[in-house]
Amino acid sequence: MPTHQPPVVRVSHLSKHFGAHAVVQDVSFELAAGETLVLLGPSGCGKTTLLKMLNRLVEPDGGTVEINGRDILAQRPELLRRGIGYVIQQVGLLPHYTVAENIAVVPRLLGHAPAAIADRTEALLTRLHLPPARYAGQLPHQLSGGQQQRVGLARALAADPPIVLLDEPFGALDPLTRASIRREFRELEELRSKTIVLVTHDVTEAFELADRILLLDAGQPQQLGTPRELLFRPANEFVRRFFAAERLALQLRTLTLADVFVETSHWNMADTNRRDSDNLNSQITVNEALERLTSADTALPSFPFTVAQLMAAFGEALQREEDAWKR
Numbered sequence: 055m056p057t058h059q060p061p062v063v064r065v066s067h068l069s070k071h072f073g074a075h076a077v078v079q080d081v082s083f084e085l086a087a088g089e090t091l092v093l094l095g096p097s098g099c100g101k102t103t104l105l106k107m108l109n110r111l112v113e114p115d116g117g118t119v120e121i122n123g124r125d126i127l128a129q130r131p132e133l134l135r136r137g138i139g140y141v142i143q144q145v146g147l148l149p150h151y152t153v154a155e156n157i158a159v160v161p162r163l164l165g166h167a168p169a170a171i172a173d174r175t176e177a178l179l180t181r182l183h184l185p186p187a188r189y190a191g192q193l194p195h196q197l198s199g200g201q202q203q204r205v206g207l208a209r210a211l212a213a214d215p216p217i218v219l220l221d222e223p224f225g226a227l228d229p230l231t232r233a234s235i236r237r238e239f240r241e242l243e244e245l246r247s248k249t250i251v252l253v254t255h256d257v258t259e260a261f262e263l264a265d266r267i268l269l270l271d272a273g274q275p276q277q278l279g280t281p282r283e284l285l286f287r288p289a290n291e292f293v294r295r296f297f298a299a300e301r302l303a304l305q306l307r308t309l310t311l312a313d314v315f316v317e318t319s320h321w322n323m324a325d326t327n328r329r330d331s332d333n334l335n336s337q338i339t340v341n342e343a344l345e346r347l348t349s350a351d352t353a354l355p356s357f358p359f360t361v362a363q364l365m366a367a368f369g370e371a372l373q374r375e376e377d378a379w380k381r
């Protein structure tokens with residue numbers, strides 16, 4: 055994360071009450087350009103309310119939000135929102151507008167030229183695996199849930215906003231579709247340079263997508279850090295318990311081959327036997343390596359270590375993490 059650039063988003067001591075109920079309490083964080091922050095926590099902990107305070111759909115009772123150094127209260131809400139992409143939980147496509155018309159809403163408000171809007175719509179649909187010739191003229195009800203969510207994402211990205219807010223963007227999907235759309239989402243070139251705040255209650259999703267996670271409980275921030283910090287350096291008992299049930303799965307998704315083979319000869323062996331340096335990448339996670347090692351697909355590049363060797367090295371890496379924690 056570059057430290058010399060001012061943060062794109064700066065949230066300071068943000069609070070919100072509904073009646074006597076403190077829904078968000080004293081939340082602060084800063085986001086650098088291109089960073090993805092995941093707001094995570096149990097249902098009702100205030101994630102959506104916090105997200106909506108970033109684009110003035112909810113006004114705070116205390117604290118400030120600055121975007122590119124400017125207090126958002128100094129900007130007209132409609133203008134502010136045109137510069138911030140937003141995907142809501144229920145997708146919210148306009149039912150009588152076609153896919154292309156839905157995507158064009160914000161660029162039209164911004165006065166973009168019709169030809170430019172058409173080009174952009176076509177490019178986005180193509181990138182989101184919705185061939186425009188087939189889908190541009192369809193109505194939302196003709197699409198599956200996953201396709202509607204992709205159109206919702208295309209609409210949020212249409213005017214190329216530097217900041218995108220996503221509220222449970224894969225919420226309506228079954229677990230398998232959810233996992234595959236998440237993979238596409240991660241690989242989407244379009245999103246690489248964006249500053250993203252994403253709300254989810256799904257721990258795996260948070261770990262797959264976040265640069266940093268803000269874990270909330272009853273409106274109060276519990277820990278802000280990388281997935282790895284939350285997993286291996288929980289700030290308190292709530293954080294530890296929140297990840298306890300899925301701990302092993304998360305550890306497998308968090309540690310990379312570079313982490314587990316760091317102090318053994320295995321990785322050197324992998325290095326010398328490397329056949330395809332693009333595919334045999336030390337940054338892939340233990341989980342991905344396991345999937346590949348146990349896959350029936352023989353086209354995948356093989357590894358110069360076995361499942362047993364990988365698991366032994368993984369066990370040693372966990373031990374190293376624990377020892378470092380005790381010191």
Ligand SMILES: Nc1ncnc2c1ncn2[C@@H]1O[C@H](COP(=O)(O)OP(=O)(O)OP(=O)(O)O)[C@@H](O)[C@H]1O
Nearest residue numbers: 072077095096097098099100101102103104253255
């Ligand atoms: N407009 C409102 N008026 C009164 N209470 C509200 C309002 N909006 C939200 N709340 C309450 O604030 C609390 C936090 O809601 P919020 O939607 O921010 O939580 P969340 O963490 O996003 O939950 P979920 O994961 O279930 O969507 C809840 O108890 C909710 O009932």
